[in-house]
Structure formats: C-alpha cells, structure tokens
Amino acid sequence: MSSHLLPFTATPPPQIPTKASPLPQHTLSQRTHIPSHIYKHPAAILLELCTSPKELNQIIPQIIKNGLYNETLFQTKLISLFCKYGNLTEASRVFEPIEDKFDALYHTMLKGYAKSSSLDSALSFFSRMKHESVRPVVYNFTYLLKLCGDNSDLKRGKEIHGSVITSGFSWNLFAMTGVVNMYSKCRQINDAYNMFDRMPERDLVCWNTIISGYAQNGFAKVALMLVLRMSEEGHRPDSVTIVSILPAVADIGLLRIGMAVHGYVLRAGFEPLVNVSTALLDMYSKCGSVRFARVIFDGMDHRTVVSWNSMIDGYAQSGDAEGAMLIFQKMLDEGVQPTNVTVMGALRACADLGDLERGKFVHKLVDQLKLDSDVSVMNSLISMYSKCKRVDIAADIFKNLQNKTPVSWNAMILGYAQNGCVNEALNAFCEMHSRNIKPDSFTMVSVIPALAELSTPRQAKWIHGLVIRRFLDKNVFVMTALVDMYAKCGTIHTARKLFDMMNERHVITWNAMIDGYGTHGLGKTAVELFKEMRKGTIKPNDITFLCALSACSHSGLVEEGLCFFDSMKKDYGIEPTMDHYGAMVDLLGRAGRLNQAWDFIQKMPIDPGITVYGAMLGACKIHKNVDLGEKAAFEIFKLNPDDGGYHVLLANIYATASMWDKLAKVRTIMEKSGLQKTPGWSLVEIGNEVHSFHSGTTSHPQSRKIYDYLETLVDEIRAAGYVPDTNSIHDVEDDVKVQLLNTHSEKLAIAFGLLNTSTGTPIHIRKNLRVCGDCHNATKYISLVTRREIIVRDMHRFHHFKDGVCSCGDYW
DNA sequence: CTAGGGTTAG
Structure with missing residues (x-):
C-alpha cells in the first residue's frame, strides 16, 4: 500500500545522508582505568547487588570507612543509585563537590531528573549542561522528549526537538522516535506523522509509535491502515502493536476486525501475555460481546488489576450493572487492591442500579484507599449520588471538592437537572460561566433540558447562541437537545428549522420533533413526520411510538393511533409498555369512546397501572361519565397513588354532575389520608x-x-x-x-x-x-x-x- | 551512564 491511501501527503525523501550518525559516546572505561582492588572491593559488590534505598544507606558508612568515597567508581555508582531511587538531593550532594566531572555523571544526573522530577528541573539541569560544555548524547533527548510528552508540554517539546536538530541527531532513529512520540502525546498527530514520514529508516518500535499515536488521538481507522502498511513493508506486528491497536478496534466497534486480530494473537502465540489478553477482553466487551470478554477473562491464568477493571467496566457499559458488581465483589474477595478506575466502574454500576446502599459502601472504600484526592473518582461519586436521588449528598461533595474539573461541573449540573432541581442546575451553569469554565457538549446536554423545562424562549435563544459560539452546533446530541427545547418553549417552527438543518439525526432527534408536534396539537404533521421516519434508515423505538400515539391522542386521530399500536409489535417487534397502554386508553377515551377504552383495559395482557386508569379517569372527566369514572378511580385508589390529583379529578366529576354528598366523601378521604392536590404554579x-x-x-x-x-x-x-x-x-x-x-x-x-x-x-x-x-x-x-x-x-x-x-x- | 513504542477511565 502506498501512502496516497492515507489522509496525508508524503513528504519528499530527505536530502541528508540516510545513515544514523550518533556522536562517539564517552564511557567510563575510556575515561578511567579502574584498578581491580577497587572494582573487586566488597563494598563495590554490595552496591552492585543493592536493591533498595534502605540497603544503600547501610552500605554508605562502609564506603566512607574504607576511604573509597572519593573513588570515581563509587561516586558514579552512588549517583546512579540515588537517582534510581528518586533522591535527587542526595545525588546532588555526591555530584556537586566532584571537581573534574566527566560527562557521564551529567548524563546520569539528567536521567535522574527526567525519571523522578519535574520537567522544570530536568530542563534547567539540561541548560546547565550546555553552559558547562557537556556534549549531549542521544539518550539525553529521549528522556527529555518523553517527559514533555507525558506532560503534554508542546511548547517545550518543540524546543527540545530544536535542540535535537542543532545537536545533529535529526536522523537518529532513537531521537526521532522520541520526537514522533512527543508530538503524538501532545495531540499533534499531523506533526508526528510528518516527522515519521521523513525518517530515513523505520524499525518496529517506530511503527508502533506512530500507530499508537493515531490510535490514541482517535484516528482508529488510520491506525489500522498503518498496521497493514507496516506489514507490507516487512515488519511483523509484535505484542506492543497488538496492544496499541486493540483500543482502536474497540473504538470503531468492529467485532469482525477484532476477531481477526484475536486470530493473529493466537497464531503469534501472544495469548499468554497479560496485557494482550486484557486488551482483547476489553475490545470484545466494547464491541458488544461481554460474553467473549468473559471467556477470555476466565481463561487467564494470571490477571492484573487492569484485567479486573476492564471486565467490571465491560459489564457496566453493556448495561449489566449487576454483572459488574459481581466481578467487583469477586475482585475484593480475591484480595486484589482496587484502583481509581475500579471504583469508578463500580460507582457507575451502582448509579445504573440506583443502589444507594452499595454506592455508599464503595464511597467508604474510596476513603479507605485514600482515593478521595482523585478528582475523577469524586466526579463518579457525584454522579452516583445524583442517580440514586441523593442530589443533596452530591452537592455536598461538589461543594467541598478542590480542583474541580469541567467534568465535575457537568456531573453536578446533570445531577440537578435529573432530580428536577431546574433552578439549581441553571445557577450552577451560570456560576460555571462566570468562572470562565468553558461549557462542552456534556454541559449543554445537561443544561438545555433544564431550560426546556422552564419554557423560556428568550433564554432558549441565549443558550443557542452560546452553543454556536462554542462550536457545538454540529454535535447531534446538543442539537437534539435544542430541537426539544425550542419545541418545549412553544417555538415549534424554530425547532423544525434546526431539525431540517441537521446533517445527522438520532432516533431521539426524531422523537423530540414528533413529540413537539404532538404537544402542539399538530397531530397530522407529527404523523407525517413519523411516516417519513419509517421510510428512512433510523428505526423507531418504543419512545417514538409513545410520541406518535400521544400525538394522535392530542389531535383525535384515533384510526391512525390504533394502526400504529398494531404495527408496533407486528412490524418492529416492540412490546408495548404500561405507558403505551396508557396512551391508547387516552386516545380512545379523549375521543369519547369510553366503553371501548374500558374494554381495552380489560383485555390488556399486563396488570393495568395508575397511568392506564389515570388516562381513563381523565377521559371520564372530559366526557362527564360518572359510572366509568368511579370504576377507574376505585382501581387507582387501590394502587395507593402518592398524589391527590386523582381524588381531585373524581371530585370534579361529581361536582359537574352536582353530586355534592359523594364529592364531600372524596374530600374526607383526602383529608384522612393526608393526600393533597399538587399546588399550581405558573411561570412567565x-x-x-x-x-x-x-x-x-x-x-x-x-x-x-x-x-x-x-x-x-x-x-x-x-x-x-x-x-x-x-x-x-x-x-x-x-x-x-x-x-x-x-x-x-x-x-x-x-x-x-x-x-x-x-x-x-x-x-x-x-x-x-x-x-x-x-x-x-x-x-x-x-x-x-x-x-x-x-x-x-x-x-x-x-x-x-x-x-x-x-x-x-x-x-x- | 548504556536510549525509543503498549492495556482499563465521565
């Protein structure tokens, strides 16, 4: 495959020699001749075997006692060990007093800074090296580039790239692989590719770097194409290639490709590698096959915490929250220490189950494991408590949370919105706005329904403007929320304009539009749109039918409604829920076909609930039918409704029929049971x-x-x-x-x-x-x-x- | 002193 198949152009071949030309390296043996009584000294052997800072501290007194502290070998070894254990202060204490510091000592110190210290201190040590005329070696750059990549520090990454060029390492395989990796970690995948493309020679590691770069930057298909290209150029994918490519396969969700990769893994014999198996099980669960994932999980004779986390999340994401909790419990039973990712998966499962008790148990675990300093974990707690209807606890956590991220704000706003706390949601959104935290698509999808709930057209326009300014007006979720909001703010034509403008629509987009027409009494338009939808590629779901039925009901389109109800199961295999039965009773009842509605209820295959009898009672109120109204009300009262509205409805039926004594009885029942009519409010x-x-x-x-x-x-x-x-x-x-x-x-x-x-x-x-x-x-x-x-x-x-x-x- | 690539996450 040639590179013109890829979405970038190949750069002309470089003019510069193609052989990598590293500078001669200074080695300890070149610099000094170490006598055997020094390097065979027991203390030197002890240092060689040293494995912990504690042991090191026990050896040092022996070195001093034997007068070996000023020997080059010991100085070098000590600096190296202190650096290895991240103790830069002690390393400097050995390093600084040395008069004739040879280059290797600087290189060791730089490695120490790069591995355990901040980018700042590593870079300032590096500039000191330049100042003190130490010739840089390739691995100085590889360490620094890695550090820039890990910190996503593009600005300084580019500076190091500059130094790589001026130091003559532009064509060094190791240095340039580091540069490619740095750019891709800084999310500059095009720059990464340009560098990769210019490299005169590319080995397996280099290919893996660019492949994982595309995979991690969300270009799964490009990553997959590069694997093919790499094979064509004679590099066989190794286990690292596989582990890099599997998340990309998961991203595009193509089980077929995933299985092909699995086949390759088996042929290549990578299966016993934990990370390969873990990546495979993760891929299977993300491609919709948790069962395959579980088979791999069960077949692993060694698992890491990542394997467990992946399995928990696989269940949680596929909607099997109970399955996720079972694996989580099993993991605890086997004594595996949970990480932040573990508890995030478990909390999500608790949220999905609405299980406050287990949610609180995981919260305790979070405290025990000292994971409460992890913002992501705290965000998950906010979501869990919100979903378990304890938005008060969620708000408490949010309030006390230091270093809130935009995700924290989103979780809180969504929590408020989903618990009906519309004003709190809007207040939080405004506070976020005033703190200059930029809202993203998640924020919008949380806050827009809150505005829709209030039906405030002016604020609707304002948020729409904000959506455009934040460049979110191509996001299908945000646009759907806007369509719904405009419909709910009474501006149905604006809703339709947006709907028509959308390039991509989901089933919820259609649902919002159909429901909008329905609630505006534009039943015919709703039905037309529903029919148009049925001709297209997007399949209606249970909610679509509910919207369509309710639209028919509001406009008295009884025949159409009956026809849709019929087609729902027959053509789409959707089993009607209680809400659908309620909508049907509403449809027949409103149209005055009260007996037919009552018959319909008697023939229902499931026990009719409050929704169904409530629709019946409402119809009886409209058509002033005391008999059936009483029957329906009687059934409702047996089901213990928690709002007094149904009693009021029955009372109104009696009032209309001037049946004052019966009305008085209903009022007495209401008073005794403490049921109240929901107080009415209006907003403008x-x-x-x-x-x-x-x-x-x-x-x-x-x-x-x-x-x-x-x-x-x-x-x-x-x-x-x-x-x-x-x-x-x-x-x-x-x-x-x-x-x-x-x-x-x-x-x-x-x-x-x-x-x-x-x-x-x-x-x-x-x-x-x-x-x-x-x-x-x-x-x-x-x-x-x-x-x-x-x-x-x-x-x-x-x-x-x-x-x-x-x-x-x-x-x- | 003795280099570069890799798995889980709202």
Whole structure:
C-alpha cells in the first residue's frame, strides 16, 4: 500500500545522508582505568547487588570507612543509585563537590531528573549542561522528549526537538522516535506523522509509535491502515502493536476486525501475555460481546488489576450493572487492591442500579484507599449520588471538592437537572460561566433540558447562541437537545428549522420533533413526520411510538393511533409498555369512546397501572361519565397513588354532575389520608428574569397592580361574552367563587405578562398542572380583547390562544 | 551512564 491511501501527503525523501550518525559516546572505561582492588572491593559488590534505598544507606558508612568515597567508581555508582531511587538531593550532594566531572555523571544526573522530577528541573539541569560544555548524547533527548510528552508540554517539546536538530541527531532513529512520540502525546498527530514520514529508516518500535499515536488521538481507522502498511513493508506486528491497536478496534466497534486480530494473537502465540489478553477482553466487551470478554477473562491464568477493571467496566457499559458488581465483589474477595478506575466502574454500576446502599459502601472504600484526592473518582461519586436521588449528598461533595474539573461541573449540573432541581442546575451553569469554565457538549446536554423545562424562549435563544459560539452546533446530541427545547418553549417552527438543518439525526432527534408536534396539537404533521421516519434508515423505538400515539391522542386521530399500536409489535417487534397502554386508553377515551377504552383495559395482557386508569379517569372527566369514572378511580385508589390529583379529578366529576354528598366523601378521604392536590404554579419570562406565580398568593412586588389589572381585564372579557365557570367550586357564595377563580396562577401570570410587555408581543406561560376549564375559556377571551397571542404550556401540551380561539380546539 | 513504542477511565 502506498501512502496516497492515507489522509496525508508524503513528504519528499530527505536530502541528508540516510545513515544514523550518533556522536562517539564517552564511557567510563575510556575515561578511567579502574584498578581491580577497587572494582573487586566488597563494598563495590554490595552496591552492585543493592536493591533498595534502605540497603544503600547501610552500605554508605562502609564506603566512607574504607576511604573509597572519593573513588570515581563509587561516586558514579552512588549517583546512579540515588537517582534510581528518586533522591535527587542526595545525588546532588555526591555530584556537586566532584571537581573534574566527566560527562557521564551529567548524563546520569539528567536521567535522574527526567525519571523522578519535574520537567522544570530536568530542563534547567539540561541548560546547565550546555553552559558547562557537556556534549549531549542521544539518550539525553529521549528522556527529555518523553517527559514533555507525558506532560503534554508542546511548547517545550518543540524546543527540545530544536535542540535535537542543532545537536545533529535529526536522523537518529532513537531521537526521532522520541520526537514522533512527543508530538503524538501532545495531540499533534499531523506533526508526528510528518516527522515519521521523513525518517530515513523505520524499525518496529517506530511503527508502533506512530500507530499508537493515531490510535490514541482517535484516528482508529488510520491506525489500522498503518498496521497493514507496516506489514507490507516487512515488519511483523509484535505484542506492543497488538496492544496499541486493540483500543482502536474497540473504538470503531468492529467485532469482525477484532476477531481477526484475536486470530493473529493466537497464531503469534501472544495469548499468554497479560496485557494482550486484557486488551482483547476489553475490545470484545466494547464491541458488544461481554460474553467473549468473559471467556477470555476466565481463561487467564494470571490477571492484573487492569484485567479486573476492564471486565467490571465491560459489564457496566453493556448495561449489566449487576454483572459488574459481581466481578467487583469477586475482585475484593480475591484480595486484589482496587484502583481509581475500579471504583469508578463500580460507582457507575451502582448509579445504573440506583443502589444507594452499595454506592455508599464503595464511597467508604474510596476513603479507605485514600482515593478521595482523585478528582475523577469524586466526579463518579457525584454522579452516583445524583442517580440514586441523593442530589443533596452530591452537592455536598461538589461543594467541598478542590480542583474541580469541567467534568465535575457537568456531573453536578446533570445531577440537578435529573432530580428536577431546574433552578439549581441553571445557577450552577451560570456560576460555571462566570468562572470562565468553558461549557462542552456534556454541559449543554445537561443544561438545555433544564431550560426546556422552564419554557423560556428568550433564554432558549441565549443558550443557542452560546452553543454556536462554542462550536457545538454540529454535535447531534446538543442539537437534539435544542430541537426539544425550542419545541418545549412553544417555538415549534424554530425547532423544525434546526431539525431540517441537521446533517445527522438520532432516533431521539426524531422523537423530540414528533413529540413537539404532538404537544402542539399538530397531530397530522407529527404523523407525517413519523411516516417519513419509517421510510428512512433510523428505526423507531418504543419512545417514538409513545410520541406518535400521544400525538394522535392530542389531535383525535384515533384510526391512525390504533394502526400504529398494531404495527408496533407486528412490524418492529416492540412490546408495548404500561405507558403505551396508557396512551391508547387516552386516545380512545379523549375521543369519547369510553366503553371501548374500558374494554381495552380489560383485555390488556399486563396488570393495568395508575397511568392506564389515570388516562381513563381523565377521559371520564372530559366526557362527564360518572359510572366509568368511579370504576377507574376505585382501581387507582387501590394502587395507593402518592398524589391527590386523582381524588381531585373524581371530585370534579361529581361536582359537574352536582353530586355534592359523594364529592364531600372524596374530600374526607383526602383529608384522612393526608393526600393533597399538587399546588399550581405558573411561570412567565420577562426580560432576563423568570417570574413564578402560585394561586392566590400576593408575594410578588407588583401584586397590587396585577390584581387591579386583572379586575379590569375580567370586566372587559365579560363584556365580550365570557361567563365564569364556577362549576367545580360549590361550598361558598357566588361572588367568592369568581374571586377564587381569578386568583389562579395562570391568570396572575398572564396579567403580569401583559402589564410588562409591549403591545403585540406574544406571552409564554408555563404551568405545572393541566390548565383548568375556566382559565382556558378566560384566556381565549383575553387573547381576543388584548389582541395578544398567548402560548400556555401545561403538564401535557401546548395551547396557542389567538383571536379568541385555542389551538387545542377545546379538546385537551 | 548504556536510549525509543503498549492495556482499563465521565
């Protein structure tokens, strides 16, 4: 294969001689002739055998006692040993007083600095060497380049590369392999390749360097192509090649290629090598075959902690959290010391299981193993506690966490958002913003749903702008979140524009768009889009069908809905869940086919849950059917709902039918069981602020003004034909009933919105419950007399009020 | 003194 197949151009062959030409090296034997009584001295033999700092400290007094401390051999050996044990202070103490320091001593010292000290001290020692006219040798550069690569210090890496050139090592295989590696570790894979390409001779190690470079920089396919090219040029892949390439195979997830590599491993006899087997099992689990991974894992007669970690993570990532915990437990039982990666895998499994108890156990382990200084581990703890619904503990950890990374912020924001703490999520996002920590796609995917929840179009535009400025507007996850957000902010056409602009769409992108049309009452468009999706390559999933069914339900498209429900199992093999059955009952019930809905419930293959009977009860409320309503409510109460909404619904059915004694009974039950109706609230966005209103409250600073305005507004709409619907309120005087109605949170929010925006501006309201009959009617008239468009998003759908009409066609 | 490449991770 020639290099034109690769996405880079080959550089012309170098003009300079092709033979590597290292400078002559100074060796100890060349410099000094050591008499045998010195190098055969017992102390010299002891030094030769020395394996620990402790032993070294025991030998030193003997060296001094025998007057050998000033002998070159002993000085050299001592410096080397101190460097090996990372004790640069002691090494310097031997090194500095030596008068005639020969070059090798400098080289040893530099190695010491490079292996155990900071880049800074290694480099300053290196410049001292230049200053003191020590001729550099190749391995000075290889050590320094490695250090720059490990620290991802491109700037200084380039400086060392410069020194390599000026010192005449440009064509040295070892030095240039170091340069290639440095560039790829600094994520400059193109520079790395350019250097690789110019090398006059390349051996196996050099090929491995560039291959692992591409693999680690996310260019899995290029890495694989290079393996082929390397073989064609006569280098047989060794175990290092295999271990480098397997993560790349895992990345692209091609099991077929992975198995081919496995075959090669068997033929080459690399299987007994732990790192090869570990990389293989990791590849299998990432390519979707945990079972194969497990077979390899079980067949290993020796495992490292990486093997265990890989296996735990393999289970966790494939969705088998319980399997991950079993391996984790087995690992602890066998006495293998967990690392940070181990606990991160275990915590993820606990999070997936929502298992707080075991999560806390792993947390204790983290403390015992002193892993609490590892930010990644702490981030995993934040995620685990959030997923286990203890966002309070997560927030505590986050607050006390030193050196927070962007990942920490993302984990916290997502934790808040997933626990319904929308304001906390937004506050954290703003704080992150003000600290100048740049949001990435993960941040956006966490924070955008929080804004969608609030339905604030202005903030929606602001975050969209931020997405563009952060160059995240090509990311399919971020764009899907934006489509969903615009739909949930009432700007469905903007959502569609973004949807059409996207080059890549996932199933959730389609779901968001179909659901958006559904909740806006644009059932026909939703159905059209769903049909378009079925023609394409992206397969609908259970959620898609749920969105489609709910869209049909909101628009009264009963036949289409029945047809989709049928096709779901028949054509796509998707088993309906409780939510699908609920959607079907909703579809039939809303359309007034109450008996058919009840029959449908009786024929369900699974025991109907609250969702199903709740849909039935809601339909009975709309169509004023006391009989079936009572039956449905009875079933719901047997299932012990934790919110009082269903009792209220039944009470409303009785009120509409003027069955006051039965209504009183329901109220008594509610009081006895302590069940409460969820308090209603409405939000409206004015400028950069979001204002919330609760029914009957006067806490808003403009409260007086709002109530006054509401009074004149009600007079105006009454004149236009509005009649208050006091049906559901019965035990107070008529004028009080009207007053109570006028303090509903959405009326307050609408009045406030009208007062604080200019003529013609549409008003967006977000309400947590279903909009009530009287408010719905009143809002229609308000839109007529004020000539304003009012968009209300309630618990289930959107209502676009314009010129006295609502988009839901009074069917909600 | 005596060089360069490799596995797990939100």
